[in-house]
Amino acid sequence: MNKPFGFTERHCREFIENTSELILCMDAKGRFVYVNRSWKEKMGYSEEEAYAMTIWDTIHPDHMSKCSDHFRKACEGDLTDCCTRSIETAFVCKDEKVIFAEMNSSCMIEKCDEEKFVMCSFSDITERKKLEEALYLEKEQIEKTLLSVGDGVISTDKNGRILLMNKAAESLTGWKLKSASEININDIYDVRDETTKEKIVSPFEEVLQKGDQINNSSHKLLISKSGSEFYIEDSAAPIKDSMGNVTGMILVFRDSTEKIEKLKQVEYLSLHDHMTSLYNRKYMQDSIKRLDTKRNLPFSFIYMDVNGLKLVNDSLGHDMGDKLIVSVANALKGMLRSDDIVGRIGGDEFLVLLPKTDIESTEKVAERIEKTVSETKIDSLVPSIALGYAVKTEDDQSILETLKRAEASMYKAKLKSSKIMRNYMIENLIKLLEDKYDVSKQHSKRVMYYCEKIAIAMGFTEKETADLKTTALLHDIGEVVIPASLLNKPEKLSEEEYEQIKIHSEKGYQILKSIDEYSALAESVLQHHERWDGKGYPEGLKEGDILLHSRIINVADAYEAMTSERPYKKAMTQKEALDELKKCRGEQFDPEIVNIFIEKVLLKNSLDLQ
The missing domain is CATH 3.30.70.270 (Reverse transcriptase/Diguanylate cyclase domain)
Structure with a gap:
């Protein structure tokens, strides 16, 4: 029996010396009395250096308190269970590199003098700790991400009981995680048809039982705990273990109310006239x-x-x-x-x-x-x-x-109907102008009267005379677009206001040009404020380039304006008006038309409008 024991003891010593485990023995004061080869190689100390050290020289400062308590219990023989016999700690190597280790300790008592020794073995768990740290950080990152994203996130176990809800999910459902924890997801995730408002059959069974992933962007409503309604889009995916077994589910959903409303608006606009x-x-x-x-x-x-x-x-x-x-x-x-x-x-x-x-x-x-x-x-x-x-x-x-x-x-x-409508429109425009401009009605009729007399004096045909009369009646039709406040202003117009008044001849042209029955008269209306000397508007035409009807209306219009009351001036006498016509012939007016108007219309007939 002795030989086998001796054989076993020798081999045990060799095993301890050559094992990859870090093994050491120390006395009650923590001084090393034995370190194996693996310890020396890992820690970087020679045997002589090791025997001059204590375990406290190698323990990381952050772990000193925990190791001190463990060492005390080992010396007292109080390591009675696996939790106290084994602890995780950290050591500092000679090159200051930190290694993590799982330390197992036991107390030995030398019989001869009852001196206590503590035998320790260490397993290098540095890589495992790095992996654990990485997994922890990854888990923290994922959890923080899920809790902070704008989309609602709910995590459940394999039975659909809620484990996690982020703030967005709490806001959309109206449930707090504290209240919803362990409740089945179907009890808080109330989704309805947007038209009928009927509850939609939950698709989560397919995820939890079959392991299917679902994505749903159709128009549906989430009814919150308070009764608020949101259009939502959601997706759900199973959580599986390493064997492929479903252990839970992640639901991600977002409020798509604004998006849906915009889509509906776009759809409406695509099918409807905006006006x-x-x-x-x-x-x-x-x-x-x-x-x-x-x-x-x-x-x-x-x-x-x-x-x-x-x-x-x-x-x-x-x-x-x-x-x-x-x-x-x-x-x-x-x-x-x-x-x-x-x-x-x-x-x-x-x-x-x-x-x-x-x-x-x-x-x-x-x-x-x-x-x-x-x-x-x-x-x-x-x-x-x-x-x-x-x-x-x-x-x-x-x-x-x-x-x-x-x-x-x-x-x-x-x-x-169009001819009747156009005539109605012209009558309506004339009435509108008369309503907004106090002097318009009598002014246009007087100008038409003077133009008729000039036409007769010049030997116009009946058709030419009729056209001239109609043009004279409508010559200021463009003033319908001018604000009444300008037309009736008693003070002198500013330069800007005068420019606004001047557009009436162009507007009149546009109006008449759009009506077949009056389009031939439009050009004469456009030119009725042109001057003989080329200083008129809107085109700056001169002398014979100005249409004859426009030259006649120019004279009749000016005479009528001079001899009538206006908000901004008193009426001239006939003599004063005649003197002004004579003064401006060859400049503002066609001299021949002025002469005919004075000699063959005004003086010959002693004309007064009845």
């Missing part, structure tokens, strides 16, 4: 294709065009033109059936789609539209429309041909 809020051309075209089915027969169209829009734009400005369009649109909205579809398909064109509507019903709708529009009023304007209609009655008829027939019918009606 009238009626459907636009694209939507109407798509609707025609969509509704072109047998079950919608008979299918009717009413095609409409607003009369005189260009004239309104040119005379009263585009703001008034826009009001005209909107007033027609509002009239259409207020009187059509819920199934009827109305849209603005061009600047002044509207279209109504009437599924399941025969010709008799269509005619009644058209009559109602005309009546409703005629009863509409914008300031002193009453809108006027031309409309036409057509009906598709058979399935094999072309829907586009039916639309073309409705359009052709509208243009036919427009030919009849």
Whole structure:
């Protein structure tokens, strides 16, 4: 029995010396009495250096207290369980490198003198500690990221019980983590259909049971604990262990209310006319294709065009033109059936789609539209429309041909109504000017009267005289765009105000040019403030380059203005006005026309306007 023991003891010594474990023995004061080769190699000390040291020379300062307590218990033989027999500590090598180790200790008592020794073995766990630290930092980083991101984040266990919620999730759901912890996610994540408001079946079972990942960006509502509603987008993914088993779930969701509202706004604008809020051309075209089915027969169209829009734009400005369009649109909205579809398909064109509507019903709708529009009023304007209609009655008829027939019918009606509308507009503009400018009515009629007398004296034909009279009556029509405060200002106009007044001749030209019946007169209206010497406006024409009618109106206009009361001056006597005409002939006025006006009109007839 002795030989095997001796054999075992020798081999045990060799094993202790050559093991990769760091093994040492120290006395009760911590002085090294033995260190193995691995310890010397790892710590960097020779055997002589080691035996001159204590364990306290090698322990890291941060671990000194813990090791001191452990050493005391080892000496007292009080290391009774695995927790106290083994501790993790850190040592400082000779080159000041720090190594982490798991230290196991036991107390030995020498029988002869009962001297106590502590035997320790160390496993180098430096790499493990580095890995643990890295994992800890990674975990901290992930947790801090999840808790701080703007999206809501909820983590659950494999049964769907909530483990983690970040601030965004608390805000959106209305639940605090403290209250929601261990509650099933379906009890706090209340998602509804945006239209019906019915609860949507939870997809989380697919994630937790099947390990599927879900992504959902459809329009759905999250109802918070307080009842607030948010559009949300969400995604959920399983958490799996190293064996691929699902251990939980991560839900990420965000408030997409602003995004959805903007998308809806873009979608609305893509299908609606921005000015009238009626459907636009694209939507109407798509609707025609969509509704072109047998079950919608008979299918009717009413095609409409607003009369005189260009004239309104040119005379009263585009703001008034826009009001005209909107007033027609509002009239259409207020009187059509819920199934009827109305849209603005061009600047002044509207279209109504009437599924399941025969010709008799269509005619009644058209009559109602005309009546409703005629009863509409914008300031002193009453809108006027031309409309036409057509009906598709058979399935094999072309829907586009039916639309073309409705359009052709509208243009036919427009030919009849446009002249009446234009004359009405001119009368309306004259009335508007007279209402805003106190002297306008009598001024234009007097100028027309003087022009007629000059025309007769110059031997004009009846047609030429009639054209001149109409031009004279309308020569200041462009003043309808000038503010009444300027037209009636009693003080002298500033240079800027005078420049604003001067645009009336160009505006008058634009108005008359847009009306076929008056377009031939437009140029004479444009030039009626040109001067014989070329110092007039708007083009600075001179002498014979100025149209004859414009030269005549220039003289008659000036004489009437001189002999009439104005807010800013008293009327001249006839003699004073004649002297001014004579003084300015050859400069402001055509000298021949001045002579004819004085000699053959004023003096010959002793003219006074009755």
